[in-house]
Amino acid sequence: MKARGVALALLVLAVACVAFAWWGLSTVSGRKTFDEMAGIFPVLVGVAGLLCVACSGVIFLCLHLVRGRSHRP
Numbered sequence: 001m002k003a004r005g006v007a008l009a010l011l012v013l014a015v016a017c018v019a020f021a022w023w024g025l026s027t028v029s030g031r032k033t034f035d036e037m038a039g040i041f042p043v044l045v046g047v048a049g050l051l052c053v054a055c056s057g058v059i060f061l062c063l064h065l066v067r068g069r070s071h072r073p
Contacts, residue, residue: 007059010052017049 024030024042034042 003059003063007056007063010056010059014049014052014056017045017052021046021049 021042024034024039025046030042031039
């Protein structure tokens with residue numbers, strides 16, 4: 001049950017990271033705030049968000065596979 005909570009927390013974190021990256025790269029105020037070299041922050045946070053989505057997916061997949069094995073006769 002704890003692994004599912006971690007996976008959900010990673011998913012929520014990923015949504016927040018991707019939303020921040022979108023704001024930083026796609027809006028006028030975001031581009032104004034993160035100009036020139038500071039613009040790397042939204043990109044890195046977006047990549048971190050995608051990694052969180054991938055980790056969350058792996059955890060959910062492992063939970064699904066383990067649960068499937070425990071129910072087989």
